[in-house]
Amino acid sequence: MKLSELDYALPPELIAQRPLELRDDSRLLVYDRESGEVRQRRFSELPDELATDELVVVNDTRVIPARIRIERPRGEVLLLERTDTDGVWEGLARPTKRLRAGRRYGPIELLEHLGEGRWLLRLDGEPAGEMPLPPYITEALSDPERYQTVYAQEEGSAAAPTAGLHFTPELLARLDVERVTLHVGLDTFRPVTAEELERHELHSERYEVAPAAWERIRAARRVLAVGTTTVRVLESAARGAPLRGRTDLFVTPGFEFRRVDSLLTNFHLPRSTLLALVMAFAGVEETRRLYRLAIDERYRFYSFGDAMLVR
Numbered sequence: 001m002k003l004s005e006l007d008y009a010l011p012p013e014l015i016a017q018r019p020l021e022l023r024d025d026s027r028l029l030v031y032d033r034e035s036g037e038v039r040q041r042r043f044s045e046l047p048d049e050l051a052t053d054e055l056v057v058v059n060d061t062r063v064i065p066a067r068i069r070i071e072r073p074r075g076e077v078l079l080l081e082r083t084d085t086d087g088v089w090e091g092l093a094r095p096t097k098r099l100r101a102g103r104r105y106g107p108i109e110l111l112e113h114l115g116e117g118r119w120l121l122r123l124d125g126e127p128a129g130e131m132p133l134p135p136y137i138t139e140a141l142s143d144p145e146r147y148q149t150v151y152a153q154e155e156g157s158a159a160a161p162t163a164g165l166h167f168t169p170e171l172l173a174r175l176d177v178e179r180v181t182l183h184v185g186l187d188t189f190r191p192v193t194a195e196e197l198e199r200h201e202l203h204s205e206r207y208e209v210a211p212a213a214w215e216r217i218r219a220a221r222r223v224l225a226v227g228t229t230t231v232r233v234l235e236s237a238a239r240g241a242p243l244r245g246r247t248d249l250f251v252t253p254g255f256e257f258r259r260v261d262s263l264l265t266n267f268h269l270p271r272s273t274l275l276a277l278v279m280a281f282a283g284v285e286e287t288r289r290l291y292r293l294a295i296d297e298r299y300r301f302y303s304f305g306d307a308m309l310v311r
Contacts, residue, residue: 001197001253005284006271008291016304017139019146024168027299027306031282031290034311038293043166043307046264047174054262055220059161059230060179062152065144066091068129070105073098077108079127080158080185081206083120092186093119132158134303136269147303156183156206162266162303163227178216182207182229182247191271197252202273204246207233214243217259224262228277234259251277253284263310267294267301282310 020026024044031038041049050056066079070093078092093099093110096117101110107124114120131144141147149164151172161184183206194200209217214237217223225231228251236247238258250273263281268274279287290308299306 001276003192003195003197003271006192006197006275006279008270008288008295010270010295010301014295014298014301014305015136016300016302016306017137018141019165019304022168023150023166024171026166029290029294029297029299029306029308031286031308031310033282033286038290040297044171046171046309049309049311050175050224050262051222053220054176054222054224055217056175056177056224056226057217057230057234058149058151058164058167058177058179058226059182059184059233060149060151060153061157061161061181061183061229062155063131063148063157063160063184064127064155065129066127066132066158068106068108068127070108072105075099077105077119077121078132078158078186079123079129080118081183082156087122087124089121089123090114091119091121092117093121134159136302137304151177151179153179154181154183154208156181158186159184160303161227161229163230163264163307165304166307167226178213180207180209180213180217180230180233182233184229191269192273192276197276200250200273202248202250204248205229205232206246207236208244209233209237211243222261223259224264225260226264228263228265228268228274231260231263231277231281251280253280255280257281261311265308265310266303267291267299267305267308269302278308278310 026043028041028043068077075094080090109122111120131147185205192200232249236249
């Protein structure tokens with residue numbers, strides 16, 4: 001698949017800069033793969049679009065306050081993942097060319113440059129920075145909890161699993177819900193730069209599924225995966241991966257889905273692995289058509305934007 005096939009033009013004003021006052025007041029574009037029918041709903045109407053016995057699987061990871069500002073030189077460190085060594089993390093730091101291994105920058109000591117702006121570093125204490133909002137969100141977030149799902153529990157992500165941001169406790173109470181965990185690293189959202197998608201390297205991310213949860217998921221008649229991160233966990237486990245570990249599963253068009261029957265997702269950046277996953281599930285041309293419709297209908301895009309359900 002050529003990189004150009006993951007491109008599309010988005011008017012900048014459609015990039016959502018802030019969450020809606022009510023989480024489930026976002027719009028929901030529904031696509032039925034069997035009939036080709038498209039419906040436009042509100043997210044609060046999601047239960048009406050699901051089968052009565054559909055199991056809804058969410059990613060309960062919790063975002064850490066991972067963005068830490070540094071002085072002299074002025075810049076920042078973005079924590080990505082704890083290592084097995086106490087107090088040692090992997091992170092992104094900038095301006096990398098002006099930083100030096102062995103020096104301290106506030107609560108951080110840089111240990112080793114790993115290339116491409118990635119560092120091994122030692123952090124004093126627990127993360128106490130800012131929410132790591134994506135760079136396309138330029139407005140400050142008044143309530144950091146709005147970049148967490150209401151079911152966030154297992155701390156460890158450098159970015160939110162944004163398809164879950166639309167849920168409220170009241171809406172969840174109307175659904176049959178099961179949890180998995182995948183700690184999101186920024187590599188999931190890193191733009192594809194290789195001219196051919198298959199040449200892009202996807203780094204692994206930590207995940208865990210409780211045995212009882214997997215038994216429910218495995219036995220369910222239909223499974224709705226909330227977000228692309230949940231898809232990667234379920235499809236890894238469905239291929240015999242252990243219920244706890246790391247996955248570098250790269251879902252691209254032509255992929256055979258073994259456990260995911262429906263997908264709930266936000267609208268993703270062009271040239272991203274997330275868009276490739278949606279194309280794998282919904283179809284390449286169908287996804288392009290849905291994105292054109294969403295743009296024409298002025299849907300809100302990206303992390304704080306609207307949602308799409310592919311059945």
